Structure formats: C-alpha cells, structure tokens
Amino acid sequence: MKMSKLFVQTLRDFPQDAEAMSHKLLVRAGYIKKLANGIYTYLPLMNRVISKIEQITREELNKAGAQELSMPFVQPAELWKRSGRWGAYGKELLRMKDRHDVELCLGPTHEEVITSVVDGIVTSYRQLPLNLYQFQLKFRDEIRPRFGLLRSREFIMKDGYSFHGSQESLDEEYQNMWRAYKRIFERCGLETKAVQSDSGAIGGKVSHEFMVLTETQTGEDDVFYCKHCDYSANSNHCTSILNDEITTTRFDKEELIDTPNVKTIKDLAEFLKVSENNILKSVLYIADSKPVMVMIRGDKEVEETKLLNVLCANEIRPATDDEVLEYTCCVPGFVTCFGLENKIKILYDKSIAGMKNFVTGANIKDKHKVGVNFKSDLNFVDVSLSKAGEKCPVCGQPLFVTRGIEVGNIFQLGTKYSEPMNVCYTDEKGENKPFIMGCYGIGITRTASAAIEKHHDEYGIIWPLAIAPYHCVVVPVNIQEPDQKEAAYTIYEKLQKNGVEVVLDDRDDRAGVKFKDSDLIGFPFRITVGKAIKEGKVEFKMRSSKEFDVITIEEAIKRVTEEVLKLNED
C-alpha cells in the first residue's frame, strides 16, 4: 500500500471530546470516525486490526475444536419472549417493529438464536459436545457509551456457545476455552488475568472475566487479587475476609443518647469518638418495588450486584428520603433495624458478625443508641464491597485492587436457555434432556482498544506486531531524490514479495511529517531511506525502541521478514 493512496487522515491535535488514550489515538491516527454517540466507522487501518484479532481468535478456536458460523444481527422478539428475557433484559435491548408490526430487536448477544439454531439439528447425545462461534456486530443501547471503542453501543464481538450432555463435559470445555483465551490474548500482545465475576444478565453460575489490568481510570472494573495465591475477583464477586479490628466500644450498657443533626456515619463517629466500624449502618433499598433494609458495618459499602443476586431481584435502587420515612417512620440518618423485624425484610451483611456494644440508630430523629448487641443469632449474607487490604478468602493474605478492562468472559450457562425454550436432545436412555450450555465472549474492538491502552507513548500507538494494521513502513526522506526513491521502491516490492504487509510513504512531504505519522499510526518497523543510501545503507527502527541501526538494504529486509515469519509459527 502506498501512503498517498491510503484512506487515512491523521490529525495534528488530539480530539477534544476524548478521554481515554486509546480513544484519542484511534481518532487522531485515523483509525475510527464517529457517526453517532457510541457508533463508529472502522476506517481501513482499524478494519485491518480487527481482521488480525479475528484471525488469531479464529485460528485458536478452530484449533480448540470449535466451528464458525454467522447468525443474524436482527432478532425476533418471539425468541426473547420464549427465554423470558424480552421483559428482563432492560433498555440496553434496542427494540423495534417492522412494517407488519412484528416486534424485533438488535442483537446484544445470541444465546436465544444459537439455541434455536441447534434445535432440531442436534437431537442425539452422539452429536455432543458441540462448540459454535461467530464474529458478529452487537448493539447494546448503553446508558452512557464512553472511551471510544472501550464502551461503544455498536461493537464487534466473538461469541461462542457450547452444548453438552453432562456437567463434566461442560467443565472440560470451560477449561478448554480458558486455555484458548489465554493463547488468543497472549498472541495479541496482552497479558490477562482471569477473575471470578458475576454473570449478570447472561445468567449462569460459574463465570470468569479476562481482564487486562490497567491501573488507569480507563479500566472500568475494580479487580481484587491476591499476590500469594491465584485468587482474583471482580468487585461484584469478591468475598474478602475482614481484618480483626476493634469490634467493641466503651459503651457497655445500652443507652439512648441525643445526637442532634448527626446524620452521617463520619459525623457520628466523630461525635461519639468511636471508629466507623463500631457503628451499625442501615441502608434501605427498593428491590422490585419492595423495601429491603441492609444492615452493614459503618465503614463498609453495599455492593449492589451482590445484593441483587441475594434477593434474586430484577432491579434494585437505594430508597429515597421519602421512602425511608414511609417504611421506617424515621428520617434518614437515625434508622435501625430494631423494631422493624416484622415490618420489612432485613438482610444482615457478614461484616457485622462479631460487633459488640455497637452504635446504631434509634428510629427517632436526633437520637442514636449506644452499647447495643444482637440478642439472637443472625443469618448473614455477603452484600458488601471488598476493600484493598482485606484478606484473601483462599489463603488469608491481604488483597490488592487495580483497575481492569474486561476483554473476554466465559460462562457456564447450564440449562438457563435450553429449558425455558424447550430445546432438548435424546440421551443414552432415550430420555429428552435440555442441553447444558456454556457461553464464551471476546470483545474484538475492545481488545484492540485495550492493546492501545497498554501499548503507546507520547508519540502514538505501539502495536504488537501480530495485530498491527501493517508490519512495516518504508520512508524515503526525500522522494524527489532519485536514489532514495528507487531504493525505497525496491525495498517495498521485495518486502511485499516476502509476505510482509508494508506501506510505502511515497508522499512528497517533509521527513518530519512522515515520521510523525508513522509514529502516530504505530507501524512496528520503519525502514528509512536517506542520505546513507549512497553507501547502500538504510535505517532500521522498531517503533518500540528509541534506537535505530544503520544497515544494508538486504539486512533490513531480512530482519523485517524474519520477524514477520516468526508470527506465522504461532
């Protein structure tokens, strides 16, 4: 490809409305162009990156025994009604009607479709296990798309689904996919950590997310991990053990005391000279229109995904001040569970276990109780957000926290779809059984973004060779110089013959322009043809390094070709 013909426009400045570095660079280097909020055109450079990531994914999945197919993007509502998700999925599902008033939606995921595809084709246990996957556009009407391709509404995903006749078979395939995922991301130049996670709207019990750890704000999830063992988990799934802290106070008798206008935990702790973990906090939620009070230690926060799961609710939200008054007959800030046991549902978070002589509300305005103890044994649940420094549930060592970008996930779905949709096979005994299913996703466009988040510098993108849009750029410093021009063309053609994906920067521009562009776009290798061509020498430079070597044309071609050939050995 000649640079003069390449459909790309680099910008001198970073776009003003971009926050994440990958977003800024993708726009500035001419990879994407926004059409609408969260909807982007993938320009030729981006398209090539996407193809590379898809191809690596395809190779590894095929090697792992999966088969590629392609399912429709537009899906009928009827399918979603059969699985029960038409009502449950929420507003991320973009719904519409066709000219006959038939309800349709844009596919945010394909569990329903794949289940109906398999229906009638796979009828016997002899056909199992089976693993099918596709690369497909997804549309999720996100509340707030942001960070460019890291959270867009329209995106490309590899989604795969497996079908089994036993849990053992699913376990095996789950491990198989786990290994394939590790290889895929490794080949894409990304180190990932598989963390336990909540399975959310997809459903199922066991699930892991493959996270690229970032430590910048661009990662959207908090990941807890242990340095001493393998444990790691998303914040919505982390079950840390609390440290042994002071759990009692100097108040050894239960007493009602005046606390005028002391509403927050922080103020209360200061007012009474106790620590926040001596206070029993009451938080009122509305779960599917019903009130639920969560009792939790004062220094802890409620993890709403955990709460949602414990309640088996579809939707939860914190109660408004008016609702607190309605259900507890007390203004927020002075509420407690005592006396409300028979009125509303109360959950006791495990963080309050062992609290003695604690402080809590009195259900009376401007009053709290001190020296309180629970009279009977409680059933504890885990609905609190973990904190860095709390103990690993596996080995007891302190946990650390970092930010992460979720680039892939694997779920054990079980019969969540096959059962309600009544899609079955016949087993060895001639009985009809719903399929046991697994589901495996990789965000292709998000993976590209994550790669940029991890691999860039102040000048631009530094693509891992395997997913770069082109391997190499050849830059004649001055295309007007016949020697340079001729040599550049020769190198360009030889590299092409060797199977190297190469761009010749044949533009009649100053060298600075070409260097800036090649750094910005991120070609892994650059061969510069300058004055040294009179001695038959060129410069060989890697994007990832500041240094360059002055070597012969032949040597430069050899180095690039060898590196590219190494890729194919993977």
Add this chain to the structure above:
RNA sequence: CGGGAUGUAGCGCAGCUUGGUAGCGCACCUCGCUUGGGACGAGGGGGUCGCAGGUUCAAAUCCUGUCAUCCCGACCA
C-alpha cells in the same frame, strides 16, 4: 434519569456581554520555494452559525422550545 457544560468550515476555536457585511489556526486547491522530526511566502475554495419559533428595520448575538454531543453521578455482558 439527576447535576454541569457545549453546539459557528473536515478538525481545534474566537465572535455573543453592548444586535448592524461571519472570522482565526490546522487541513484542502494553485504557484513559488523547501526536504532527516508536523517549514515558509503569495493567492484561492469551503459555513442553512444544531434545528424551529419569537422579539426587532435588522439576530451567530436577545427570548422560548427542541434536538444533539460531552463531563460527573446513578446504571451496565
């Protein structure tokens, strides 16, 4: 959905307070000059000022509505 902000040329912005011929930088076209890290000079093309109403002799500017976008929060495989 709540809070904040912004819509003026492909991109980045000024002009709006105090209404009176729509501007600047980059990009683009022509010519010259230049060619090792985003040169320079001269000339040129391109804008329903987000959209719709209203006030006014006159609206990018004032008023009302509306749409879109961005940031924070809530929320989210």
